[in-house]
Amino acid sequence: MSRVGYKWSVHRSLFKVKGLKGSIPSTVLYSPEALERMMRQYGVLVLKPSGGMGGYGVIRIGPQKKGGYMAHVNQKVNTLKNAGSLAAMVRKINSRSKTRYLVQKCVSLAQIGHQPFTVRTITQRKPGSPWVLTGWVAKTAGNGYFITNSRSGGGVHTVEQALTKSNVRRRRKHVLKELKEVSLLAARILGKDVPRLKEIGFDMGIDRNGRVWILEANLKPGFYAFRKLKDKSMYRRIMGFQRSSS
Ligand SMILES: Nc1ncnc2c1ncn2[C@@H]1O[C@H](COP(=O)(O)OP(=O)(O)O)[C@@H](O)[C@H]1O
Ligand SMILES: [Mg+2]
Incomplete structure (x- = not known):
């Protein structure tokens, strides 16, 4: 087995x-x-x-x-x-x-054009301090794929851009707020009994009604998608947070 x-x-x-x-x-x-x-x-x-x-x-x-x-x-x-x-x-x-x-x-994911997308949120914490949401990025599926992992060859967008371009029917600020709250609450639960856990990357789905779904929690998240954004400030923030908490 x-x-x-x-x-x-x-x-x-x-x-x-x-x-x-x-x-x-x-x-x-x-x-x-x-x-x-x-x-x-x-x-x-x-x-x-x-x-x-x-x-x-x-x-x-x-x-x-x-x-x-x-x-x-x-x-x-x-x-x-x-x-x-x-x-x-x-x-x-x-x-x-x-x-x-x-x-x-299967969550029926919202789309940008014909491509479904997910949002990778990063939550981090320093010893003895609460979890913080330090970054988020939208990832579209590559041609012919339904998965949004980077090997599918899809693109990246800022989450704000993605929501604006997508077919999500809910006010952007409400979706952003829910993405943040759900990620932080999940991080608090997962980190409660595991003090050494300092960062979690969530794969979040958003459906057309703007409801937010946790598809996966990565306990060793990658930051590749953040490096692909033109603006590197979120990537630098995540790296800086990592350095200062170790
Ligand atoms: N329940 C689901 N509904 C829709 N798409 C999903 C669902 N679960 C996963 N996916 C898609 O498949 C991708 C890979 O699944 P995930 O659970 O993140 O596993 P992995 O550890 O392989 O990344 C997700 O990023 C998402 O694009
Ligand atoms: Mg994943």
Whole structure:
């Protein structure tokens, strides 16, 4: 039996928090029965290895209009004839994975043009001090991908720009406020019993109604997307915060 990775423990810490209700997509550990139940309930799902990173092994599945199912991996959309062949495929990827697969409701992400985007928020803290949101950046999916990880080749925008250009139907300042509050609350929960945890990077989804969703919490976040912004001041702020807290 493969390991239960960190994404599942993060989910278990966050989903029961009152203030985060409505921001955590329904998620379960894969089993054939769980997959069937989630499919009936949500239709479109994202499957991800609980210990994964970089968008590797992340698959979107759902019913197809003309019958059968689709499985979207990287730039490829495979068609599966029926529920049986879909179930067989998922069983196979789970059995080959080092960590157990998670089955998550797919959040219908807001888009800039035709590209879905997510927001990477960075929360940091100094010993004995509260968490601070030190940066955020919007990342679009590359052509043909649904994942927004940098290897998909998508672009970056400031979060303000992204919200203005996107099809989100909620006032920008309300979305910004929620992105900040949800990130900080989640950081406080995850950091509560782990004093050595100094930074967390969240992958936040935003749907067209401007609701904010925590898709992932990275306990060793990368800052590559911030380096790609023309204005490097946020990147410098994050680096400066890191130096002064070590
Ligand atoms: N529930 C979801 N709904 C929609 N898109 C998702 C969902 N979960 C993940 N994604 C997309 O897939 C990407 C990779 O998933 P993530 O959970 O961040 O794993 P990884 O550790 O591989 O980055 C996310 O950045 C996002 O673009
Ligand atoms: Mg991620």
